Amino acid sequence: MEDLSTPDAAKAIFCAACFKKVNNEDAFCDACGYPLKGTEQEQDYFMSVRSSREIDLDDAYKKMRRAGNVLYWIAAGTLIIGFIGYATNKFDPSRSVLLTVNIILAAIYAGLGFWSRTKPLTSIISGAALYAIIFLLNAIANPLTIVSGIFFKIFFVGCFIKGVKSALEADKIKKELNIE
């Protein structure tokens, strides 16, 4: 906060919390609410609240990353199931078509997983929708598939839901803290 006392900083200084340009005469940062002219105690309190929100943000990022990883795992699973199906159904004439479908699906999941690093909300929603539709189609064709690997499925869906909610939460916190 030395900047405040230097005579050279006549007009523009930067907020110590969000680094936005603020005017010398402002008592508070108008982007994040930092008490520019508050006591040291007020400023410390503000910073501690802010850092606890930053921890929330980190937590949200972690959940989004995990939802993105789930897309990679599903891609790998789809690929493995595709190859197992191909190897075990030697006399099924449609086995190569099924393998191709599985490879394409795996590629889409992997692509969405990769994309989840930059556009988490969009790719998680798209990936979850694709996962849901494949689940539904399998369930309609053969209701027994609902229970196969049910714990994985519940875990995946849970990760997707948490990922989407965290993406919304992260947007909110970023706005609150004036990050980006």
Next chain:
Amino acid sequence: MSDIDVIEEPEFVDQGHCFHCSAPIDPASRFCKHCGSAQPDETEDLSEQKWLDIKQVILFFLLEAAVCGTGLLIKHFKTLGWSITLDIILAINAIVFFGFDWYNNKPILKWRNFSVFKLIGYCVLGLACSLTVNFFVSWLNFSLYSKDYSYYEFYRKYQYGKELTILFVAIMPALFEELAFRGFLLGKLLLVVDKKQAIFISAFLFAIMHMSVLSLVWLVQFALLLAYVRIKENTLWYGVFIHFFFNFTACVLDFTHAFHHHLR
């Protein structure tokens, strides 16, 4: 009429002053620089609302997928009666979800910027897309499965087969898929994510709803076009016509194909 949007928008008229200490502040400020109070911001508490919107999207999507999947996979439902019933259920699904938020959705049913030239342009665009896709798809289907897939095949054995094909392949989907995906779905997504992402998600969901890996390639692009046109023109109707001409061209191609086949 055209300035209704402008009138409806500004709710916080006195944003130029702090709501707490009334000191003049920049309308874009999130906090008052004099007293430090957070300024009321209509986008502030939206994350709960956004989650609610996403849940509606999920419910809509699952219902739609369940109906489509049932029609696609269960033999019992592959009759004309069931096919029509499922189409009607999809239409009702679209109407209910669209109508649920009628107040916010109804503006896109208006056609304020109607222009004959534009309409003809979009119809020709739909037709051209359809011809291109049909050319590639029949080539692909033929080279992959050595057979040709036809919409008409299903309705052909019935009386008024051609009329039924046009009704259930060209008219109904053009109206109700547009209402569902470019009306309800895109509208909801625009409340949650930005335009580009909303266009992508709606296109991707539309494409996978058709449950065919092969058609994904062109369906995504076609749906991107439809969603883009819907946002650019701010009306559903141009999309309805593009979609209609796209499917109608496919029907006509099927008819001529069947006719030539019959001659042989």
